[in-house]
Each structure stands twice: as structure tokens, then as C-alpha cells.
Amino acid sequence: xxxxxxxWLPILLLVVSLIMGGCGTQQxxxxxxxxxxxxxxxxxxxxxxxxxxxxxxxxxxxGKATVVMTVKGSPITIEVKGDEAPITAGNFxxxxxxxxxxxxxxxxxxxEPQPFVVQGGDPKGNGTGGFVDPETSQxxxxxxxxxxxxxxxxxxxxxxxxxxxxxxxxxxxxxxxxAMARSQMTDSASSQFYFALTELPFLDGSYAxxxxxxxxMEIVDEIQQGDRIDSAEVTQGVxxxxx
Numbered sequence: 020x021x022x023x024x025x026x027w028l029p030i031l032l033l034v035v036s037l038i039m040g041g042c043g044t045q046q047x048x049x050x051x052x053x054x055x056x057x058x059x060x061x062x063x064x065x066x067x068x069x070x071x072x073x074x075x076x077x078x079x080x081x082g083k084a085t086v087v088m089t090v091k092g093s094p095i096t097i098e099v100k101g102d103e104a105p106i107t108a109g110n111f112x113x114x115x116x117x118x119x120x121x122x123x124x125x126x127x128x129x130x131e132p133q134p135f136v137v138q139g140g141d142p143k144g145n146g147t148g149g150f151v152d153p154e155t156s157q158x159x160x161x162x163x164x165x166x167x168x169x170x171x172x173x174x175x176x177x178x179x180x181x182x183x184x185x186x187x188x189x190x191x192x193x194x195x196x197x198a199m200a201r202s203q204m205t206d207s208a209s210s211q212f213y214f215a216l217t218e219l220p221f222l223d224g225s226y227a228x229x230x231x232x233x234x235x236m237e238i239v240d241e242i243q244q245g246d247r248i249d250s251a252e253v254t255q256g257v258x259x260x261x262x
Contacts, residue, residue, distance in 0.1 A: 077161055078109035084256030086115050086230075089249040090125075090242060095235035097197055101259060103166045103189045104173060104229040107199055107208070110161050111229060112253055112260050114140075114150060114210055120251040128244040134216035137242045138200055141211050149209025163205040164227050166190070176205050179224030188228065192219035195232035195239070214239045 080101025088095045101108040114120060124144045129135035141148040152159045166173035166189045174182055192198065196215040199208040214232065215222075216239070232239060253260075 077106050077159070078113040078260060078262045079105040080108035080112050080256075080259050081105060081261055082256060082259035084108070084112050084259055085254045086112065086251055087254050088120070088251040090238055090246060092249065093235065093238045095238050096233050097230045098233050099197075099230040099256070100190060101256075104164050104227055106161050107164045107227045107229040109260060109262075110159070110208075110210075111197075111199075111212065112257070113262065115251045115253050116257065116260065118251075119150060119210065120248050123248050125242050125244060125246050125248075128242060130216065135219070136213040136215060137239055138211060138213040139248060140200075146211075149211065159209055160206055161199070161208050163201065163208065165224060178205065184224065188223050190228035190231075192222045192226075192228060193231070194218055195236050196228045197230035197232065198222070198226050198228040201226065214242075216240070 080099060082101050084099040084101065086097045086099055088097060099108045099112055101112075119142075120140060123139055123142060125137055125139040126141055126144050126146055127136070127138040129137075138146075142150070150159045151157065162175045163177065164173045164175055165179065167179070167184050168186045168189050170189075174184070179185075179188070190196070192215045194215060194217050196219075197212055198215065200211040200213050201208040208227065
């Protein structure tokens with residue numbers, strides 16, 4: 020047990036500085052510069068009340084879809100799982116369909132001291148950007164959405180720890196899992212996503228997994244910081260996207 024704790028300790032420290040600290044939207048970046056404890060409580064309360072509004076205006080994926088993302092000329096095939104994460108998956112597929120990810124960089128790649136994540140999807144390229152809806156000129160943020168194992172629907176705007184849920188999620192951080200990055204605020208995810216380079220069980224119940232690499236994981240393993248997404252295309256299941 021002690022060996023396992025020491026094995027994951029360096030990555031646990033990275034979680035604080037990497038995913039929670041700098042991968043959300045511009046709003047999240049300003050949060051990090053101050054005292055986030057009070058802001059987090061207020062944000063969670065507000066976002067819980069606003070969950071229905073999120074559901075009403077954010078695209079949903081009702082079923083599965085396939086996305087092929089090309090990096091340095093090589094394809095990465097992602098199965099996007101709307102059955103377990105309809106809003107998170109719908110947001111991703113909608114952005115792919117818009118061509119939003121084409122040309123964006125992978126701004127953060129962490130393989131040392133242990134394999135962790137490859138992260139991209141920030142239009143600013145520095146970990147502070149997200150998607151601005153051209154129809155509203157507003158940032159599009161989505162709620163934290165995680166479905167407990169055996170449940171019919173996801174829970175929203177709460178981590179499993181906050182919600183007191185002890186079962187694992189339906190979608191876990193296996194190697195090749197695709198999940199949404201966010202700041203400390205639960206409902207701050209926008210366009211940034213990450214590939215899990217190894218199994219990351221300590222992220223389960225705190226970050227929303229919505230897909231899995233089914234082909235091309237060897238391409239993900241070769242991505243370097245600064246590499247760009249050549250293109251991303253929905254090749255199957257676009258009819259399952261509801262806007």
C-alpha cells in the first residue's frame with residue numbers, strides 16, 4: 020500500500036497544478052489568482068441551480084459517435100460516449116463539427132516523472148482559453164457530468180466526493196480515456212480535453228470522461244507539446260447530435 024501511495028504522489032501533485040490550476044477558461048484563470056475556497060462553494064451552489072439551464076442550451080449526444088483526429092498526418096480514432104455523458108460528449112462533437120479544433124496546439128504534455136496526460140483544445144494555446152459561442156458572443160461552459168456505475172443518469176455540478184458517492188463512475192480514466200479539463204470550479208469546462216496516458220484512478224469521480232481512443236494510441240504517445248491538431252472530423256454518429 021505504501022509503495023502505491025509513493026508511486027502516485029508525484030502525479031497527485033501535478034493534478035493540482037495541471038488540471039485544476041490552469042486548464043479552464045479565462046474565468047478559471049482569474050479564480051486561480053485569488054482565494055478560491057469561498058468562490059468554489061458559491062459557484063457549486065449556483066451551478067447546481069443552473070443545471071437545467073445547461074441542459075436546455077448545450078448540445079447533447081444521444082448515443083455514440085466516432086471522431087477521427089489527425090495529428091502530424093496520423094489518425095487517432097475516438098469513440099465518443101453520449102449514453103453516459105450526453106452533455107460533455109455533445110459539446111465535444113459539436114465543437115468538432117464546427118471545425119473548432121482544427122489547427123489548435125497541444126499546450127500541455129506531461130510524461131515525467133510518470134505518464135499523465137496530453138492536453139489540448141485551447142484556442143489561446145496557453146491553458147486559459149475556451150469556446151466562445153459566435154451566436155451569443157458568450158463563453159460556453161458545461162457542467163461537470165459524471166454517471167455513477169449502475170445509475171440511469173449522470174450527476175451534475177458535483178464531484179463524487181462532494182455528493183457522497185462511493186461507487187466508481189461508468190466511464191473511468193483508463194489508458195486512452197478522453198476527458199474534459201476544468202478549473203477548480205466544477206462547471207468551468209469548455210473546450211479543453213485531455214488524453215490519459217495511463218490509468219489514472221484518482222481522477223475518477225472528479226473529472227468527466229466522455230470517450231476512449233480505440234485506434235491510434237501510439238500516435239497519442241508521440242505527441243509533443245506544441246504539436247497541432249491537423250483536423251478533427253465526426254465520421255459516424257453525427258445524427259445523434261441534438262442542438
